[in-house]
Amino acid sequence: MNKKYDFHTIENKWRPYWQAIDLYKTGEDPQKPNYTILDYFPYPSGEGLSVGHCRNYVPSCIAARYKRMTGYNVLHPMGWDAFGLPAENYAIAHHIHPRESTAQFAANYKRQMQLVECSYDWSREINSTDPDYYRWTQWFFLLLFKRGLAYQAMSSQWWCDQCQTILANEQVEHGRCWRCDSPVSKRDLMQWHFKITAYADRLIADLDTVNWPERIKTMQRNWIGRSEGAEVLFTVETSDVPKTSDVYEIITFTTRPDTLFGVTFLALAPEHPLVGEIGTEAQRTATSAALSAGVANYIQSTRRLSEIERQSTERAKTGVFTGLYARHPFTDEPIPIWVADYVLPGYGSGAVMGVPAHDERDFAFAQTYNLRIVNVVNPDETGPDETACFTGYGRLVNSGPYTGMDSAAAITAITADLSAQGKGRPRVTYRLRDWLISRQRYWGAPIPIIHCSTCGPVAAPEADLPVRLPEMADFAPAGDGRSPLARVTDWVNTTCPQCGGAAQRETDTMDGFACSSWYFLRFASPHEAARPFDPEAAARWLPVDTYIGGAEHAVMHLLYARFWTKVMADAGLIDFVEPFSELKNQGMLHSAVDGQKMSKSKGNVVTPDEVIARHGTDALRLYVVFLGPFDADVIWDDVGIRGITRFLDRFWRLAHSGFDAKAQSGKESEEFERERHRVIKRVTADMEGYRFNTAVAALMEYLNYLHDHRDVPADQWQQALESFAILLAPFAPFITEEIWQTVWGHTDSIHRQNWPTYDEALTTAVTARLAVQINGKVRDHITIPTDMAEAEIRQLAVNQAQRYVNGRTPHNIIIVPGRLVNIVV
RNA sequence: GCCGAAGUGGCGGAACAGGCAGACGCGCACGACUCAAAAUCGUGUUCCUUCGGGAGUGUGGGUUCGAUUCCCACCUUCGGCACCA
Incomplete structure (x- = not known):
């Protein structure tokens, strides 16, 4: 008897199993090629993830799973870009230390990502606020400093009254702060800058070497100006x-x-x-x-x-x-x-x-x-x-x-x-200005510089890194334009590493974008203690093969990371000059309520948690990609997910009771086999092109076909269903695993199967149905063997369309092989 | 204002490289099953029609045997930049 499709039970069953077998662990097989699929470094906010975020994380997960099944070692990591203003503002407002609040938020993001079954290798999780991480952010600051690319200058800069800090040029949009949206003004302050303008020409030229959306390249070129x-x-x-x-x-x-x-x-x-x-x-x-x-x-x-x-x-x-x-x-x-x-x-x-x-x-x-x-x-x-x-x-x-x-x-x-x-x-x-990285705020990586009245600004000794953020009970900005760190006098007062005289620490912290300018390198060897990264691991995993995120960072993170990468290459640390070989921008998901981007303040958020509770993780994953093309903006529609749940239900029933011994004709069907090869071909091509919406459509069509063609031998039926299940597995990991192991009795995970292959020769039919057109209008159809001679087709078409030709003489007949015949009269 | 992307049924969207527009899904209608409902299964679903056909992919032209696809002009929407000399 059929078991009911109960996604909750299935999910609870397989989550711990996959964890136990380390399913998402980064591959280390020396026989296989390596592939890195990276999502933007998220900033964990108190709002948690909405289904909008799933437009990013689900496709990258599907792509990672596909790559694993096609024989790659895959690095697909996740971490937290957790320094920054919103966390600090939240902390001040709620009287909680930002370390605690960001830890909570990150934990919640992680919980949700695991709920969605994003296939990250969590053993490589990193956090930019961890001293073991920002130690190396500081190390890179010093690298830039020693190479003459970090300098201090008095400049008139954007000041956000709300956030009480200076902002970089890129971080001001329409005269407003990119984070809190309040109007900004100018202020004269002594500030640290990175000399990104020294790399302006290279930042333009090397755009020609990366596979990025043309739109983003244009935006960068215009921004550099x-x-x-x-x-x-x-x-x-x-x-x-x-x-x-x-x-x-x-x-x-x-x-x-x-x-x-x-x-x-x-x-x-x-x-x-x-x-x-x-x-x-x-x-x-x-x-x-x-x-x-x-x-x-x-x-x-x-x-x-x-x-x-x-x-x-x-x-x-x-x-x-x-x-x-x-x-x-x-x-x-x-x-x-x-x-x-x-x-x-x-x-x-x-x-x-x-x-x-x-x-x-x-x-x-x-x-x-x-x-x-x-x-x-x-x-x-x-x-x-x-x-x-x-x-x-x-x-x-x-x-x-x-x-x-x-x-x-x-x-x-x-x-x-x-x-x-x-x-x-x-x-x-x-047009590009140097990157201003001083922030007069507490929650950031301290700039590792010591000011000495005789030696000037001196690099903190490498052995002293990290320069730890001191504990402070009250870290709110005083409003005097100075960092709260300036108030921690026993932290500020130190000795000059050069002359040994009395000196003061720099009290500004670094812009959070410093942390995200090198994080991709850290993922190659996240536990490396003596260096920012292991060069061998970096050579193996970088540059990032596919980088996935929205278009909103076109001139911020994506420009900064490119700059740091070039500096590192110049310093001989790495042998590539572009961090992200391929960039893909997913489309945004808007709310059906108001057509706006989802956010708590607008009250239009749909969370993955509620969708999963109602419909299950598989349905959420499928629906998120089925809504529309990967790179198009789409609107979340609560009702449409029914199409997906019907599809999953139908697969469940077919896998349980599709095989009907009495209906079997016992004769292998060529056509049935051809359809199997065709769906493999279609889905494979769609996976390669990130056309997940049409891949799902192809799977739906094939399932409908199977549903209507059950009169084949048991072996052939089972082979078709198994092929289907493997093709569906990256989208719907739970139902496919349950059927694979529990119903069909396999003892290994479906997610460790090889991606099915197809035979091109078997994808084409022996007969073709051609449209017969008169002057470009379809009037009739003919069915012919695919190897029929042109003259014969011509004759057949003219005979067939006699009543439309109506005695007139055709003066041209155009044949498009396999498609149509056009008779021009 | 400048740059870029996009306009296809009631809705989301599909259409390789110029070749049968509307795949797949939602919604809707009718039917089967049911006491009934849900679920499921089946049929239909661009519009007009005198049932022969005719029109149709934002609008108007053009190229072509043939245009959603290529070219020109325009309209609309969205995104980016916005006194960068």
Whole structure:
């Protein structure tokens, strides 16, 4: 008699069994090739996992299982990126130490992942807040420091009032903190930076060597924002008054040296270092005292603007004339110097040569303040258009000796002449800024630097690592812009490793993204005590073959990790320069309630726990991938999972009672065997291409086929069912194991079986059904042997479609082998 | 504004490389089983139709014997960047 399909009992039965046989342990068979499938390093939050997270972890698990069954040693690990602001903010709010709260959250994530039966090798679990881990994060900091890639500088940086810390450029979205979404402002602080800009060109070039979504590569290229151009030097006229320095020089950056003769003003960012000095200079001349006050007022009012307002492109551009003039490097003409808030302090040199005729922003500014507009480039085809600005390339006019040249030639010539005269030089600038890693917060890896009044910043000795995070009862930021660590005086006060004098520890902690910039290496040898990783293990498992995660880290983690990897390669620690050979972005899962991303605050979360309680782990896993293509955004629909539970039920019943001795014809069926080969072929191809949704559809079709074709010999029937079960096993580990072992009596796990193979020759039928078209419209069908000659097919088709041909003469007949015949009349 | 992706039944989606649009699943309708319901099984399900057919993959053109697929223009949605000189 049939046993009812009771997924709870089955799950409880097999979980401990797989644990006992170490099913997911990383393979070490030297005969097999190695393969690493890695998920993004998750940040365990108090909300726990939703079914949305399963869009990431279930496909990677299915892929890992597939790889194991096709003969690979597979490394599929999991760990916790547990330092960071939300954990700390939560801890402060709930009066609990972040160590405890993150341990709880990580444990909950792990419990849920195990509930979903994600096939991670838990013996390799890591945690970035473990001193045995952050010890090596600090070690890498020192590696960068020793290589001149970590430096301290006073800079004006994004400050989040809510989180009470500095943020990197990448971590500010639309003028808001990426973590707490509150508006950010600028603050001047001494900060540690990593010199990622030194790697900008390599970060662009090596994108061509990785198999990543084109979208992500484009985002990275845009973010790095390389532009070639020239620096142009303007000297400042200071009349006859005494100068505080000999000559003032303003360096501007332009990508369009060909427009140099169109410069009608200079614009400095309000933060430009010369603005203050120029103000002082202007003050000395009685006539411009009013002007000077104007500049001061203007800078004041700019400061009051929030960054969102300041950066809005909607807002009219504002500025103020300084009363001073610079000299044009070629014509010596006086050029008025303005301060304008549309000029960004952090890009180029924070100064712009204003060419209103050929730059939209300069044009808008010139119109507002009635500045001259001098056209120096004409479009090639049409004449000049004096009413609007022309930003394209063309032919030069009004440009002295360069008149008549095309833009490209003029760019080369003008840049060369500027260089020759010492008034400029070729220059490449990047939108990318150096990575600011100082955080004025408690819950992070301490920066392992000791400040000595005589030796300056000194690396903490390697033997002293880890520099442990001191215990603190109150780790909330004081709001003074300093890290809470600054209050732990006996931790701060130490001796200089170089001179032995009194010294102080650096009190800032590292950005959490430092931890995730090398974690993939740690998984190769997670228990290594003497080194960050065992180079042999790293060579075996890295770079990561397939990296799976969402697109949200396109310019943060993915850029930082690439940078660190290149630094490590330069230091001779590893022999690859890209950490992730292949990247796959899963689509997001939205709530059916509001179409939004699931989150507790929106109250639209569906948890794997509740779905598993109702429908079982197998159903959840299948449904998550069946909802839609791996990389497409989909909406969770509570009702649709019924299709999956019916499918599993049907398999259960067929495996128990499908075999009906009386119905057996006893004759092997060729067609039946062909269908088996075809489903293996389809599912295998879909697995390779991460088309899990159509793989499930193929399995459903095959099960429907089996259901309707039970009149074959017992052996053939059993072989078909077993093939089906193995193909289904990566998706539905429980039901397949139960049937494999308990119903069919096998004594080893189905998950250790080889992936079934197919014979290409057996996948094609001996007869084909062709569509017969008249002028491209399907009118009839013919069934023919696949080896029928074309002439015969032609004849057959014409005869068959006689009534549609209707006496007309076919003047063309097109045959697409195996598909159709098109008769053109 | 710029860059990128995508628009297919009531719904999620399928269609190798230009070759029978709508696989698979949900939902719905009808039938079988049942006292009844659930479950299951079966049949049907793009729209219009005078039952011959006709129309149909965001819209309008084009290439082709043939277009969801290629080209051009446009509309809509989503994602990224957003004064980067």
